[in-house]
Amino acid sequence: MTHKPVDMVKLSISSDQDYQRYTPLLIDLTKSAKLSICKDIISQIKKIIKSKSNPPPHKLRALKLLNSCMTVQNIDFLTFTQKKILSRLAILASHKKELSLELRGESIFGKESSSSVENRAASIEFIGTLLEYIKLWAVEYGKSSDKSDSTFYTTFIKLKDNGVRFPTKQATRNLIREERKGPIAKRQINFQAVEDILKLCDENTDVLLAEDYAQMLKGHKNDVENALQDAMNTNNSVDIEYLLGIMDRMTAALDTSNHRGFEKYDNVKNFQSLNCSPVYKPQSPSIFMSQKSEISSRQHIDIYESDYRSQESFNTVALPNTSRPSTYTSNPPFVIYPDNSRNSMFPSSQPNPNIFQSSQSNHNMFPSSQANSITFQPNIPKMPTQPPNRHNTVSNIFTPQVNNEKDKIDHILSTLRLENKQLKEALDYAKSQIQERDEALQKLNQSNEELISQIDKLKESFFDTEKKLAKYVEREQILAEAHKCIEILENSKKYKENYRIELGKNEENKTDLLFNLDSEPLAFKKPKKKLERRTTFDFSLDFMFSQQEKPYDSQGPTSVLPHLFDSSSSSEDESQEIPSQPANDLSFRMGNCLEIGILLDTETFQIGFRIQRQSFDLICCIFIGNKSSEPIKEISTELADVNMEAMPMIIHPLKTNEEIFQNGQTTMIIKVQFIKITENIPKMIVYIKRKDIESNVIKLPLTIIRFIEGRQELPTSLWIEWKKLVFEEDNCVVKLARFNNAVEMCSFLCFGGAFRIYSKKEIPDLLPLQVLGAGMLTDNIIMFTVNVLENGEQANFVIRCRNTALRNAVGNIVKSQIISI
Known part of the structure; x- marks a missing residue:
């Protein structure tokens, strides 16, 4: 495979x-x-x-x-x-x-x-x-x-x-x-002499011989370096590898020789400080090695040898008995490494004719340890087998065993110091890396927080933009529908004639008579003959509608608004001011508690409403009915808060040119959308044109309360929740409106089911004249209490909610329901 x-x-x-x-x-x-x-x-x-x-x-x-x-x-x-x-x-x-x-x-x-x-x-x-x-x-x-x-x-x-x-x-x-x-290519370079010297260096234990070998290696070092450069130029890998090995071994041998030289220099200084001889004579250059060579050696000096030199004439040197064979003291003198055969690697001296003794030399003889040519005279006495007693103390101090142990300890200490230094460097490096990592992490965390805050802002702006876009789309749809309705009305206006609507029978429902909820718009009804003329009726603002007859008052809030309807009436030069205060405060309070009711009732017209909730949208139908015998020629409306961003509203049609006869009515639709929390109460201006123009400002019961739902929960649980919100409250004392009883006050506070009202009967912890209201908007719990004081004219109002904006908005609307007008 x-x-x-x-x-x-x-x-x-x-x-x-x-x-x-x-x-x-x-x-x-x-x-x-x-x-x-x-x-x-x-x-x-x-x-x-x-x-x-x-x-x-x-x-x-x-x-x-x-x-x-x-x-x-x-x-x-x-x-x-x-x-x-x-x-x-x-x-x-x-x-x-x-x-x-x-x-x-x-x-x-x-x-x-x-x-x-x-x-x-x-x-x-x-x-x-x-x-x-x-x-x-x-x-x-x-x-x-x-x-x-x-x-x-x-x-x-x-x-x-x-x-x-x-x-x-x-x-x-x-x-x-x-x-x-x-x-493998054949090697072309051979440094057998250098290899032999290196082999002798590896086997050698004598300090002085090590110096000789080091001087010889230094002489060959330039030749090896030149050969290595030539091998690299010719790209001979075998010779390069061979010469690199030679260079490594030469470097190691030279480093070892220098180390031994420093040891000997220290021992010589110690010995000279301990020598008791008061006078030293200068040594002869032909006898002793140079001072530089002596200092470079690191082998210890035998005290017996040094002391013997101090007692003699210092013209000759006797070697110690313990480190040389016995033949050194009996054979004739000889010279090792003469000057004429050293190739200028050692200091020059005079040649000695008696270099070797062929008949008496010992073939097992070791070479001398001196770096220079050293001559041994036959008349030199042998070193005494037992040195004087006064040197025993000095000998014991500088014995080879003690020096070897000291060298071992020094080597161990130097190794430990090196390892400790490396560990310390590694530790410092690790600390610096950790510090850099922590700083980088801190910077990253800061950057992440900034990015998160920017993302949150972008999400909020994106959410607001989506809502505004949806709002604009809905407005566009409503405007398109309004345009269609306008076209239909303009086409049907050509076929219209003046007509009056016959009143229904006595058993007809009064609200159906007023609002005509189940009937089609008047514009599409055929005119009927008026059978009889009846007195106009009005409906009082109460929970039960009651029929009552009102006298006609010619002093009404009617005036002329010039150029508004392009009318050519004689009142064009007159001006009418729009009322600054709404005309339906009491009706507005009742409207907040109902889904269908009356907003304004005058002698000449009546305005009613019907509200239907769809999630976070409200659909409100406004009915404007004519109570006067004089027909209404034109109705125009204006929403002061139509551009309010929190709860945008759209009404259509804004204007109708159909004539509305007595007991007739017209319908307008208002669409409201909830986007943000607001405490604003929308107001609508209605312009009614007969001969003159009447203008009225009315409050619309389209507040944020319409989006709140009653909290359905056990009374004990609600009271526990009320206590938890003790740090999230606002309270004040209000001047209480005149209510017949507590039930009537509670009917104004329930807002048509937006709040569920509890009394002392359900929650025993409440005071006798205290009620508790609870509702919820999305995830926010809204609770309030109204405690009527003893005089009955004031009440202590407390509202609690974790959302501060919602607490302020709802609190102001609830207070407006019970304060005295």
Whole structure:
């Protein structure tokens, strides 16, 4: 079964066994792959490393797979790797570069890196392997085909300049090199002498010999660096890898030599401060090593040797008995590393003809530890086997065992200080990150609050706009209907004649006689002959309509309004003022409690109403009837609050030119919509034209009370709710109107069912002359109490509601129902 390259990449990262199985296949496929296949493989590897759904072990295998495929040196694969994935790998390599490698690995993939032991180990290995690969790619693929620096090399240099630390251990590099499966070129450079010196440095334990080896390595350092530069110019990866290893080992050896030199310098100073000899003679340059070489050594000085030098003539040096073989004291003197064979690596001195003694030399002899040519004279006495007792104390202070223990402790302390410093840096970095995150969160919260407030404002404005739009649409519909009615009336006016309506029989209902609710408009009725003339009737404002006869009063509120009806009457030059006060205060109170009633009753005409509620809309029919024998020629109306935004009203028709004879009537329709809370009471101006023009201002019972519903609940629950609203109340003392009894007052307070009224009989906690009213508008509870005082002329009025605007609006309307006029 064959798989696509993308599927093979997915399968190779699932486990170590699959990685070992599919990696060789992908390597063989990459050798001769075209650019399309290379793109598929590299894109899938990038997707695996970038995706949050893949665990760190899968990403580590994907990285290793990428390096394995690059070893075949497919030009298309290497070119697309630089374009597609190298920038992403550089970002991962610079992740938290100031921390240690372990801390960087624990957070390179977020929380997933430390979610388990396996993920943590894979993440740490990923960051270390990635750094090694980037350095390796810069070495092997540092030059492009045009001899310019490749993206691998420039990326490595940029990361290094930005402070990214790359591993330098040879063991790690050799471990990575084992993954290469391609052919290996033959090495052309060989520094066997340098390798031998490095091998001697690794096996050496003598301080003075370490200095010699360090001087030799410094002499070869320039040659190695030049060879490394030539290898990079020729793009010989094998020589580059070999020379980098040599450079790493040389650097480590030189650092070790310097460390030992500082230790010896400190010990020499301590010994000189403790030496009891008062006088020192200058040493001969041919005998002793230079002062600079002596200070650079870090090996401890044997006190027996130093003391012996102080007692002799200081022309020769005797080596300690414990660190040299016995042949040093019996054999003739010799010179190690003569000046004529040192290639100018050491200070010059006079050559000694007796360099070696062929017959007496010991082939097992160790080289001297001095950095310069040191001559040993045969007449030098042997070092005493037992030093004087006065040096025992000094010897015990500077024994090698004590120094070794001190070095171990110093090393441990320095390691702990370094770790503590790194941990402190990591802690400071974490604190700064947390502080930055908190500041960012605070800014985001502030921005969110501002956005939420703006969204709320936009919602409110959108809601208001929708309501206004609906209102305009309804007005447009009403106007269209009104235009149709006007056209019908104009067409039917041509066929009209003067007529009078015969009064009905005695058993007819009085309200039907006045309002003609079940009949069609008068404009569409045929005229009937008047059989008899009867006295006009009026209806008193009470719960029961009673018929009574009223005398005719010629002094009525009639006057002329010029140019209003385009009349050519003789009263055109006269002017009429519109009354400022409504003429139906008492009728308005009664109208608030009824759905059908009378708004105004005069000797010449009568105005009635009928209200029907539809959700948050009111339909009000206004009936205007003629009680006079003189016909009404024209009626015109005007709503003062027609443009009120809270409760917009539309009336049609605004004007009628039909003649209304005695006992005849006309109908107008008012449509009201509830949008916002308001305490305004709408007023309508009615102009009636006979010979003169009469104008009257009337209040319409179309207030916000019409939209309130009575609260149907147990009296005890209502009283508990009343107590809860104790902090949401307004109260005042009002001058009470004259009521016959409490039932009559309650009939004015119920508003036709808008409020449910309770007395002491239902709620025992109420006072004897106190009543409680409860209603609800949408989700707002409105409750009030009226407590009649002892004199019966005043009452204490209290209203409670959580909505302040609603409480003020309803409170003013309720008070107007019971105050004295």
